[in-house]
Amino acid sequence: MVRDDLYITVPSFFRCPISLDVMKSPVSLCTGVTYDRSSIQRWLDNGNNTCPATMQVLDSKEIVPNRTLQRLIQIWSDSVRKGRVDSPESPPSVPSLHQVKDLIKDLSSQTENKSSLESLSKILCFARESEENRKSLGRMDGFIVTLVEFLGNAGEGTCRNYNHHFLEQVVMVLESVLSKVEEQEQLRDLFLKTDLDSLASILQVLQQGSTEAKIASARVLETIANDAESKLIIAEKENLLEELLKLISPENESSVIEAGLSCLIRISMPKRARSKLVQLGAIKSVAKLISDPNPSSTVSITEKSLKVMEMMSSGKEGRSQICDDVACIAAIVQKVLKVSSVATEHAVTILWSVCYLFRDQKAQDVVAKANGLTKILLLMQSNCSPSVRQMAADMLKIFRVNSKSCLSSYDTKTTHIMPF
Structure with a gap:
């Protein structure tokens, strides 16, 4: 590796998990996860009592400065600044707001070339520097329109036929400021209800782009899918769901998996979109995540995987495929009490759907063999939500009727059951 390569990529653990910016004042929660002070403080001030990365309930909201990481970031930052002076190929310094306005003005009249690619790179650097910078970009007249037109023109295959590196930059800049755009409905209409095919460019980035660009593409789609019509337009775009x-x-x-799951959750709300996903094999894809024994799988990935599966279980075809996957049902049973309250609710809803609502005998047998009855009884004794307790009671009725064991003597109206 040559010396300059050391300064091209920001180490992932230097970025705040919330803002994705390099941390200026890293602090750690009791869960051991480190965030930038301003980001986590805002999260806690909004009434949240969980760790954003792990979704674990916080025993304490105390934040402790991570001095070691702060020193490492400072050493790295100093090295980057020195590298910029020593090497003409090092990344440029963050432009000022005035410079960015000039870049945007020039960008709107440019075709895709080296100059426009450099302009987008500088604008992206500016956007990632701070939340205030992203707000400024989101408020600039005509900026979002220019970005969407770049995507639309490329999607139409007109004379402005941009390569995927240029499109990657457009998508990443767009993703960085979308949440700061006040008129979300106008943005959706601009993106989906014009004569230009912006979705074709998003598809191209998903197919050919870098990991970072693919994540940005999924987040852009998630943001603009804010009503039933937009969700269906996205779902029916050829090859988009497959990607x-x-x-x-x-x-x-x-990070890629989470972005994909979040996007699928948003898009699959309409019944027609869910049906198409089932036909494309979404059940098998999500089942692999739920059954994955990899301990590095995050709580968030498990919760979102179960959420997607829950949505798929709301239709007959989806429930049927879930019931055919014995290993998947057994894995769902194992997630009932082990992950989080959110995961518990999604897992119980899926099991309730296939065992109680759909009355699938094969699914009931798998749940029983996977020690599901004990989990249901323990769940009813826990501090779960009323809806989860009711679904557990419904399932217990099914198993009480079908079981030849001592379960048949228990009254399912009892709220505190001691089976042993």
Whole structure:
């Protein structure tokens, strides 16, 4: 590795998990996860009592400065600054707001070339520097329109036929500022209801782009899918759902999987979209994540995987495929009490759907063999939500009727059951 390569990529553990910016004042929660002070403080001030990365309930909201990491970031930052002076190929310094305005003005009149690619790179650098910078970009007249038109023109295959490196930059800049755009409905209409095919460019980035660009593409789709019509337009775009399903392969990085799952959850709300996903093999893809024994799989990935599976279980075809996958049902049973309250609710809803609502005998047998009855009884004694307790009671009725064991003597109306 040559010396300059050391300064091209920001080490992932230097970035705040919330803002994705390099941390200026790293602090750690009781869970051991480190965040930038301003980001985590805002999260806690909004009334949250969980760790954003792990979703674990916090025993304490105390934040402790991570001095070691702060020193490492400072050493790295100093090295980067020195590298920029020593090497003309090192990344440029963050431009000022005035410089960015000039770049955007020039960008709107440029075709795809080296100059426009450099302009986008500088704008992206500016956006990633701070949340305030992203807000400024989101408020700039005509900036978002220019970005979407770049995607639309490329999708139409007009004379402005941009290569995928240029499109990657456009998508990453767009993703960085989308949440700061006040008129989300206008953004959706601009993206989906014009004569330009912006989705074709997103598809191209998903197919050919870097890992970072693929994550940005999934987040852009998630943001603009804010009503039933937009969700269906995205779902019915040829090959788009197939590419999103590729993101959730267990072999991918956790950040890629999470972005793909979040996007699929948003898009699959309409029944027609869920049906198409089932036909494309979404059940098998998500089942691999739920059954994955890899301990590095995050709580968030498990929760989102179960959420997608829950949505698929709401239709007959989806429930049927779930019931045919014995290993998947057994894995869902194992997630009932081991992950989080959110995961518990999704897992119980799936089991309730296939065992109680769909009355699938094969699924009931798998749940029984996987020690599901004990988990249901323990769940009813726990501090779970009323809806989860009711679903557990419904399932217990099914197993009480079918079981020849002592379970048949228990009254399922009892709220505290001691079977042993």
